[in-house]
Amino acid sequence: MDVQxxxxxxxxxxxxxxxxxxxxxxxxxxxxxKLIDYIATHxxxxxxxxxxxxxxKRTGKSCRLRWLNYLRPDVRHxxxxxxxxxxxxxLHSRWGNRWSKIAQHLPGRTDNEIxxxxxxxxxxxxxxxxxxxxxxQFKDTMRYLWMPRLVERIQAANAASSTxxxxxxxxxxxxxxxxxxxxxxxxxxAQQVTSSGNNNYTLENSSTTAASSxxxxxxxxPVSDFADYYSNISINHNPNPNxxxxxxxxxxxxxxxxLEQNNPWLDTVDGSDNIFDAEDLYFLQQQFNxxx
DNA sequence: AACAAGAGCAACCGCGTGTAC
DNA sequence: TGTACACGCGGTTGCTCTTGT
Numbered sequence: 001m002d003v004q005x006x007x008x009x010x011x012x013x014x015x016x017x018x019x020x021x022x023x024x025x026x027x028x029x030x031x032x033x034k035l036i037d038y039i040a041t042h043x044x045x046x047x048x049x050x051x052x053x054x055x056x057k058r059t060g061k062s063c064r065l066r067w068l069n070y071l072r073p074d075v076r077h078x079x080x081x082x083x084x085x086x087x088x089x090x091l092h093s094r095w096g097n098r099w100s101k102i103a104q105h106l107p108g109r110t111d112n113e114i115x116x117x118x119x120x121x122x123x124x125x126x127x128x129x130x131x132x133x134x135x136x137q138f139k140d141t142m143r144y145l146w147m148p149r150l151v152e153r154i155q156a157a158n159a160a161s162s163t164x165x166x167x168x169x170x171x172x173x174x175x176x177x178x179x180x181x182x183x184x185x186x187x188x189x190a191q192q193v194t195s196s197g198n199n200n201y202t203l204e205n206s207s208t209t210a211a212s213s214x215x216x217x218x219x220x221x222p223v224s225d226f227a228d229y230y231s232n233i234s235i236n237h238n239p240n241p242n243x244x245x246x247x248x249x250x251x252x253x254x255x256x257x258x259l260e261q262n263n264p265w266l267d268t269v270d271g272s273d274n275i276f277d278a279e280d281l282y283f284l285q286q287q288f289n290x291x292x
Numbered sequence: 293a294a295c296a297a298g299a300g301c302a303a304c305c306g307c308g309t310g311t312a313c
Numbered sequence: 314t315g316t317a318c319a320c321g322c323g324g325t326t327g328c329t330c331t332t333g334t
Contacts, residue, residue, distance in 0.1 A: 026302075026328080048319070060319075065303065068321095100322060111322075116301055119324095124299085 023057045027066055031056060035063055036071055069110045076108030080117050082157065086150045088114055089122070089142055 023031075038054035044067060047060030056063060069075070080088070084106055091102040097118075099111035106114065122142075126133035129141070 024304075046319080059304095061305090061321090062303075064320075069302075097323065112302075115323075120300055 021057065022059055022062075024062075027070075031058070032066070032071060035067060039067060039071075065112075069112045074108055075110060077113075080109075080113075082150055082154045084109065085117075086147060086154070088117065089147050089150070092118065092122075093139060093143060 034054050034056055038050065042050070042053070044050070044064075047064040049060075051058050051060045051063045054063070058066075087106060088102060091105060095101055097115075099115045099118075103109055103111040103114050123133050125146075126135075126138050129138065131138045
């Protein structure tokens with residue numbers, strides 16, 4: 001076991017201590033300090049022996065989880081930004097519940113946090129709409145209503161604070177400036193979210209760095225991966241041959257054009273994820289029920 | 293003010309995969 | 314090559330906080 005010379009306890013003694021009662025439940029401040037202190041000195045990994053050596057009566061799994069999800073210095077807590085929401089929706093539509101994979105594209109966010117976000121916010125909307133979160137209707141709603149709406153809100157938010165240039169990366173949304181916080185690690189490649197009207201939007205990358213051809217198949221650094229990701233996706237609200245008949249917005253009975261013309265119902269009260277208010281939900285429920 | 297219900301989130305569990313021996 | 318152990322992932326649970334009545 002002591003491959004890296006980390007194991008501090010002889011085997012016999014170790015197995016004895018395995019018998020001792022392990023702590024479960026919420027971590028105490030003291031335990032947190034112990035873990036932080038030990039990792040600062042010895043580094044992470046080999047979690048079972050780490051737990052023993054650090055004097056923590058916890059499983060290695062528990063230590064790893066606590067470190068990765070909470071104690072790690074680069075972990076971010078707090079509200080999921082609009083940009084992050086957009087990214088989560090897009091990546092989930094691409095990969096499904098591959099939380100760790102999605103988390104790789106959101107620096108500082110953990111798979112657990114993204115998973116919780118999805119379950120509490122996104123699935124809540126599906127529940128309110130009385131449809132399955134994996135149903136085509138709901139996916140279409142996300143893709144053709146929610147996500148364009150997020151882009152609009154990002155544009156609006158950035159237009160309102162467009163003069164702030166410190167610590168941001170500037171991109172362009174149609175004719176409007178769009179900014180992403182630096183902590184998205186864009187690697188100097190400007191992101192472009194271009195709008196071609198009628199909520200058509202395309203996320204592009206104007207980076208001069210060559211995009212990795214296997215950015216979805218292999219693990220690369222968050223820096224290039226994030227940029228590569230945007231270089232590869234093109235979210236178009238135009239009629240999609242896979243989803244729509246040419247030239248109209250009708251899909252599965254959902255008249256998106258009609259929905260969006262009645263724009264007030266898409267308005268949100270605050271900066272949260274409440275894309276759909278009560279009226280929206282009622283309207284959408286009518287649409288869903290009608291088509292079921 | 294007290295209680296109930298719901299939401300949010302940290303932590304745990306089981307299982308599949310990788311790796312060392 | 315087989316086995317044991319460690320790691321990591323996704324699903325689930327349960328506690329705490331917030332909101333509504």
